[in-house]
Amino acid sequence: MKAPTNQTATSSxxxxxxxxxxxxxxxxxxxxxxxxxxxxxxLDEPLGISTALSSASSVCALPILGSDGVADNAxxxxxxxxxxxxxxxxxxxxxxxxxxxxVSRTFRWEKVPSTWSQHFGGSTAKRLVAAFLGGVIIMFGAxxxxxxxxxxxxxxxxxxxxxxxxxxxxxxxSGIVTALILFRNRSGAAK
Amino acid sequence: MxxxxxxETARWLAIPMGILFGVLLHRxxxxxxxxxxxxxxxxxxxxxxxxxxxxxxxxxxxLLLKSTGxxxxxxxxxxxxxxxxxxxxxxxxxxxxxxxxxxxxxxxATGSLHAVVGFLGMLVGGVLYAxxxxxxxxxxxxxxxxxxxxxxDITGVPDWGWFVILTAIAGVVFWLIExxxxxxxxxxxxxxxxx
Numbered sequence: 001m002k003a004p005t006n007q008t009a010t011s012s013x014x015x016x017x018x019x020x021x022x023x024x025x026x027x028x029x030x031x032x033x034x035x036x037x038x039x040x041x042x043l044d045e046p047l048g049i050s051t052a053l054s055s056a057s058s059v060c061a062l063p064i065l066g067s068d069g070v071a072d073n074a075x076x077x078x079x080x081x082x083x084x085x086x087x088x089x090x091x092x093x094x095x096x097x098x099x100x101x102x103v104s105r106t107f108r109w110e111k112v113p114s115t116w117s118q119h120f121g122g123s124t125a126k127r128l129v130a131a132f133l134g135g136v137i138i139m140f141g142a143x144x145x146x147x148x149x150x151x152x153x154x155x156x157x158x159x160x161x162x163x164x165x166x167x168x169x170x171x172x173x174s175g176i177v178t179a180l181i182l183f184r185n186r187s188g189a190a191k
Numbered sequence: 192m193x194x195x196x197x198x199e200t201a202r203w204l205a206i207p208m209g210i211l212f213g214v215l216l217h218r219x220x221x222x223x224x225x226x227x228x229x230x231x232x233x234x235x236x237x238x239x240x241x242x243x244x245x246x247x248x249x250x251x252x253x254l255l256l257k258s259t260g261x262x263x264x265x266x267x268x269x270x271x272x273x274x275x276x277x278x279x280x281x282x283x284x285x286x287x288x289x290x291x292x293x294x295x296x297x298x299x300a301t302g303s304l305h306a307v308v309g310f311l312g313m314l315v316g317g318v319l320y321a322x323x324x325x326x327x328x329x330x331x332x333x334x335x336x337x338x339x340x341x342x343x344d345i346t347g348v349p350d351w352g353w354f355v356i357l358t359a360i361a362g363v364v365f366w367l368i369e370x371x372x373x374x375x376x377x378x379x380x381x382x383x384x385x386x
Contacts (some may be wrong), residue, residue, distance in 0.1 A: 007325070022218060023219060025244070025362045029242065030244055033249035033250075034248065037253060038204075039208065040263075040265075041262045043208070045265070048359065050250075056318035059323075060317075066342055074324055074325050078256050086205070088202065091206070092211075094297070096215075096297075099214060100213065108302050112219035113225055113303075113305070131305040131307060134286070134288025134312065135316060136319065137283055139312070139315065140280060145273065146270070153291075158249040160250065160353050161342075165273050166271065166274050167281075168242075170283065171282045171285070174278065174280075174283055175282035178231070181320075
């Protein structure tokens, strides 16, 4: 077996610290699967993130559109921001991750992740612009598709929904093509 | 359909469930930019392992709950053009951002500043969608709208048959990943001949 020098040599100490606190991905998958039993059997609501997030975005539109403008919008009229299970779940996700990162002592500030800097250098501005644009595109896409990796990818696929399997496969194909283009010929320090 | 707790109690139970979800995302390693991006580069298969396992374990359990009258399905409508276009955009955004909406929220808590900036981007994306909602609804969501269709409906293969097929595929894929792929070396799965 070839010595795994490539990535280990270029990954930061922080990356390795993160990896130490990890659990077996299959067990994590089982955990999320079991969690979805409770989501269906107790909450009567599939696990999801992007519906609550897009409802929350109405707050950002308030200063521009005013409260009447937001209230008149057909999308937010259909998905108003309220303290429903979806929003509480979203908030719980943040604090769960915070709890986990504090217990495992892996909290660290990260501006430019290692895979990015290997290909595009250490410029913080460049990374933040890409992250912002990516965020805009991913949420627009999630709402157009009707769900994200949680709502479609996991909750929808496990119900064998045609829409969700279409989402899952198309999203993966599109991501693979995007990664091919974005990371082409620019292996940088990794080579 | 009766559920063990009232809707009001269920709403508050969403908090501990969200906390568990956040813990699982972080400990699974998917609140990490490198792990997500490297899935799409076939250099890390953590995302696939977690999602595929969750779908099978979750799906079999929910199927049993449903068939014993303890749960109901919530199927998202198959507006095929909207789902396909949205998913294509989603894939582009996921590689640029390096997170999906849920893992982005989890990553903010780990100290990822670019996850926070991307989160603001997601809020802007939500606003942009709400503003274009009427147009998208009229011109895109009505194209090839098949309704709340499930794979068993269109194929005739029953639910349990699908889970047998999915479990078999997962078994083969996971076996290939675990035997042909060396995570640290970043060796693509198809050339994993160097063991």
